[in-house]
Amino acid sequence: MQQKELEMTNMNQNHNALVKTVANPKSLFWTNLGRNWYKFSRNPLSVIGLVIVLTIVILAIFAPWIAPFPEHAGPFTDYKNAGQPPSLQHLFGTDNNGRDIFSRVIFAFRGALIMAVVVLALSVPPGVLLGLIAGYFHHTWIDTVVMRITDIFLGVPPLILALAIASVLKPSLMNAMIAVTVMWWPWYTRLVYGMASSISNEYFVVAAELTGASKFHIIFREILPNCLSPIFTKMALDVGWVILMGASLSFVGLGEQPPTPALGRMVADGARYMPTYWWMTVFPALAIVLTILGFNLAGDGVRDMLETRMG
Amino acid sequence: MKLGSFLLRRILLSIFVIFGLSILIFVIARIVPGDPARLALGPRAPEDVVQRLREQMHLDKPLPVQYYFWIKGVFTGDLGDSLVTKRPVLEDIKEYLPATLELAIFAGILMAIFAILLGTLAARFRDTWIDGVIRVLSYFGVAVPAFVVAVIFMLIFGYFWPILPTLGRLSPGVVPPRTITGLLTLDSLIQGNFVAFWDSFKHLILPAIALSLGGLFQEARITRSSMVDNMNKDFLAAERGYGIPERVIMFKYLLKPSLIPTASVMALDFASLFGNAFLVELIFNWPGVSRYGVTAMLQKDLNAISAVIIVFGGIFVIVNIIVDVIVAFLDPRIRLGAAKGT
Secondary structure, eight states, X not given: OHHHHHHHHHHHHXXXXXXXXXXXXXXXXXXXXXXXXHHHHTSHHHHHHHHHHHHHHHHHHTHHHHSSOGGGGSSOOOGGGTTOOSOSSSTTOBOTTSOBHHHHHHHHHHHHHHHHHHHHHHHHHXXXXXXXXXXXXXTSHHHHHHHHHHHHHTTSOHHHHHHHHHHHSOOSHHHHHHHHHHHHHHHHHXXXXXXXXXXXXXXXXXXXXXXXXXXXXXXXXXXXXXXXXXXXXXXXHHHXXXXXXXXXXXXXXXXXXXXXXXXXXXXXXXXXXXXXXXXXXXXXXXXXXHHHHHHHHHHHXXXXXXXXXXX | OHHHHXXXXXXXXXXXXXXXXXXXXXXXXXXXXXXXXXXXXXXXXXXXXXXXXXXXXXXXXXXXXXXXXXXXXXXXTOOOBOTTTOSBHHHHHHHHHHHHHXXXXXXXXXXXXXXXXXXXXXXXXXXXXXXXXXXXXXXXXXHSOHHHHHHHHHHIIIIISOSSOOSSXXXXXXXXXXXXXXXXXXXXXXXXXXXXXXXXXXXXXXXXXHHHHHHHHHHHHHHHHHHHHHHTOHHHHXXXXXXXXXXXXXXXXXXXXHHHHHHHHHHHHHHHHHHHHHHHHHHTTOOSHHHHHHHHHHTTOHHHHHHHHHHHHHHHHHHHHHHHHHHHHHOHHHHXXXXXXX
16 A cells, blocks of 8 residues: 555656646547557566456356355355365365365455455545545645545554444444445545646646636546546555455454355464364465455556556 | 754644544444443343443533543543453553554564665666565565464464464563563563563564565565666766775665655555554464454454554554654755745
């Protein structure tokens, strides 16, 4: 998150160049699909990341058909087969209830991905909106109020506040998502604020103001399109972080509740059976690492794709 | 002078942030579904006892009045009693905070030393296998959550290869030093108790590595790229022209300006280290304020939760101010620009 912050500030500085060259990044994306793919795939690591991401997404969507033991993702017990080490039949072994860990990991991807999608879908729009408003009305009381509230939210490590919010609510995937969402919007507000306040001094915004365009038009039609690339980049890079946050919450039991599998929870449960059933911990842990790694690498690719256009 | 006004502004902003944070925490603590007093006493407690506690906690009064009592308590050092330990929260925090600080400071030192070392190495030997290895490590370092590292350490060092202790701060049987600072390593060193020092130091290693890994590699990469960016600057060519040895240039003239971005990221990482400490302390059974905080959260011990968050908010703010000062010292542009700009 921190590195991204830094990159974002660099981006802000480069932003004036962007403003002049890109009128509407969204339409450019589709007309330049081949070019974008070239930029994305220039770094083989991004392609590896994309392959990991696509694999995880497909596994999650088609979990009931792909998982060898789909019923093991629920309240299933088979004590005869409890604690089996990894084998061809049970790739990742079985847990203390005799459930196939490979199947459970595949199903756990669902919660992780849903979390990422929902948190970003809920936190980005308000974060961006507040940033746009504060940036457009910069040096007014609106700017002060919005940005100081943002500062407050950024004033504690996000994990601590997310843990606190999740803990006072009833533990569930839904409440974990709420807790992370509450912590996530300020980063977007801060990012967009920087861009919007510099764009609002550009001549095309001034021109629009002089022709009597409404504030609504200026904010959403003139300023917002010019902020989209960095917003999309940050979203791409954030997926891995949201999943990490979700795994951390579920590790302490504040996420998806059993018997539904959650990656963090599986690591925590497995830790109680260490070292005998080491596979109960190690494979879900690897799944977390691989997921975050995949999304981070692919996110870097998205950044390369959107960023080079500024040059 | 200019640094002074810069600092003053930062401190004022920080006070505001802490104040806002206190409102935020208060609101969070009061959105709890259910009755905190009932939660504290359990479902079997008689109604009149619960009612008495409710009055004691001011839960029967309107929210702003409750906030007033709470914030007054914060300023007078009365954070209420922990509903779980039945002791004043302040006492609990005083007891547990040093352990967390010791762990975080040690992890922070590890992070800083190795980030700068690895970053410098990667920059010095850029585009060789050394650079490649550090880059691959950094991809993983960022992707592996601290709690995963901690659990894997537990598995390896707790069971298969027990060369380092994995639980608590001291081995049973080792006489702890008298408390001066509360940091066991420091206290035992001051008192010349080398047995306790060595033992507590060994206990620190694994949790500190688990905590520092993520930030460490990220900072190493930033240090590397910022050093590589600076390598072609004219001032270095001039120094080479003067015949200054390459090693001196590397560590004295190149490293210092290159550490500016590293330092600001390090600040954020050091602060988020306290967030990750919540999980790492839990795993290593480290008797710190983070473990206390998680326990409080899982038990819905509201007074303790609020206090822990305020404490961490305070630490976060202080760390950020300190780092701003360090960055200002490293970067004359900020030091001088602070008064001129904005």
